[in-house]
Amino acid sequence: MYHDILQILNRNSAWMQWNLFLALIPLLLSFYLFNPTASSTLRWGTGFLTGMLGILSFSSITSISLALLRQGSILYLLFAGLLVSGIAGMDALCFPGRSRSTLWWFGGIVFILFLPNAPYLLTDIIHLIEDIRQTRSIWVLTLFAIPLYLIVLSLGFVAYTLSLVNLRNYLKSQHLSHWVIPGESSIHFLSAIGICLGRFERFNSWDLLTNPAQVIEQIIRYLKNPYDWIIIAISFMILAGLYYLVKFIIESVAIARRVSVIE
Numbered sequence: 001m002y003h004d005i006l007q008i009l010n011r012n013s014a015w016m017q018w019n020l021f022l023a024l025i026p027l028l029l030s031f032y033l034f035n036p037t038a039s040s041t042l043r044w045g046t047g048f049l050t051g052m053l054g055i056l057s058f059s060s061i062t063s064i065s066l067a068l069l070r071q072g073s074i075l076y077l078l079f080a081g082l083l084v085s086g087i088a089g090m091d092a093l094c095f096p097g098r099s100r101s102t103l104w105w106f107g108g109i110v111f112i113l114f115l116p117n118a119p120y121l122l123t124d125i126i127h128l129i130e131d132i133r134q135t136r137s138i139w140v141l142t143l144f145a146i147p148l149y150l151i152v153l154s155l156g157f158v159a160y161t162l163s164l165v166n167l168r169n170y171l172k173s174q175h176l177s178h179w180v181i182p183g184e185s186s187i188h189f190l191s192a193i194g195i196c197l198g199r200f201e202r203f204n205s206w207d208l209l210t211n212p213a214q215v216i217e218q219i220i221r222y223l224k225n226p227y228d229w230i231i232i233a234i235s236f237m238i239l240a241g242l243y244y245l246v247k248f249i250i251e252s253v254a255i256a257r258r259v260s261v262i263e
Contacts, residue, residue, distance in 0.1 A: 004140040008131055008148070016152050018060050019124060021053035022117035022205070027159040029111045033104060034170035064206065113205045115163060115187065116194025119239055121156030123199045125149065160191075160239075161246040188243065192235035193219060196228070 028050050031043045054061060100108075131145050164184055171180050197203040197218060207215050222228040 001137050001140055004135050004137050005144055008135065008140070008145050011131065011134075012127055012148075014060075015124065015127070016148075017053050017056045019117065019121050020152060020155060021050060021057050022114060023121055023156040023159045024050040024053065024118075026111045026115040026118060027163045029107050029114075030163040030166040033107050033111060034166040038166070064204075111163070112187075112190070113208060115160065116191040116198065117205060118156050118160035118163065119191055119242075120195050120198050121153050122238075122242075123195060125153065157242060157246060158250075161243055161250065164243065165247060165250065184243070185240070188236050188239045189232075191239055192232045193222065195235055196222065196231060 024046060028043075028046050031038050031046065128145065128149050132141060135141050135145060164187060167187075168180050168184065171177065171183060194205075197215065201218055203211075203215055203218070222232065
């Protein structure tokens with residue numbers, strides 16, 4: 001039994017730590033971009049967990065950083081910097097009383113780029129199939145492997161939901177409530193494309209900086225192929241459905257806590 005548990009941890013700990021780290025980055029950003037007055041316990045707890053996972057994934061972070069330095073074109077980086085500055089400038093012109101800084105817009109773009117990593121964790125259920133095949137003990141599967149997967153996958157999607165809830169509340173606070181539904185739908189759609197790019201084409205969020213031509217070319221292929229549209233549409237419906245379900249649960253728990261405090 002202990003041998004099976006160690007084998008499961010050996011096969012899965014690396015990708016679980018790394019993918020959960022990537023999933024928590026947009027949640028952490030969402031607190032500072034959209035909801036800086038959120039509970040300090042929630043913000044610091046998210047920061048602590050993200051930091052711990054980052055330390056455990058230090059080798060991956062180092063290798064990716066070196067790859068970015070080697071592969072990232074200076075022209076692409078300059079273009080990205082000019083794009084962010086241009087967006088911030090347009091924001092200042094259009095909304096002079098409540099414009100956001102260039103740093104805020106940079107964080108917002110990073111938030112959008114990394115957000116698909118959170119629901120992407122749902123696709124890692126395929127690793128459970130391999131564990132079921134290789135694990136001899138039914139007790140290890142039911143009492144350890146399946147609960148472990150449920151915790152990791154749930155954390156990823158809760159991070160996705162909370163990130164969007166923070167964005168939703170921010171839009172409302174900025175008197176942009178009419179953008180909530182279109183914004184959420186657009187993010188579900190972009191995340192569905194991101195999941196397909198990550199699972200089937202093995203692209204990462206940073207490939208838009210190091211390999212933008214291939215990423216854009218693949219997206220165009222997806223949009224031209226009706227079969228890919230079906231996969232994207234199914235992914236979109238799953239994301240939207242789970243998002244509203246998890247949001248309902250989170251809001252119900254929050255309401256119950258407020259009622260208990262009043263009583």
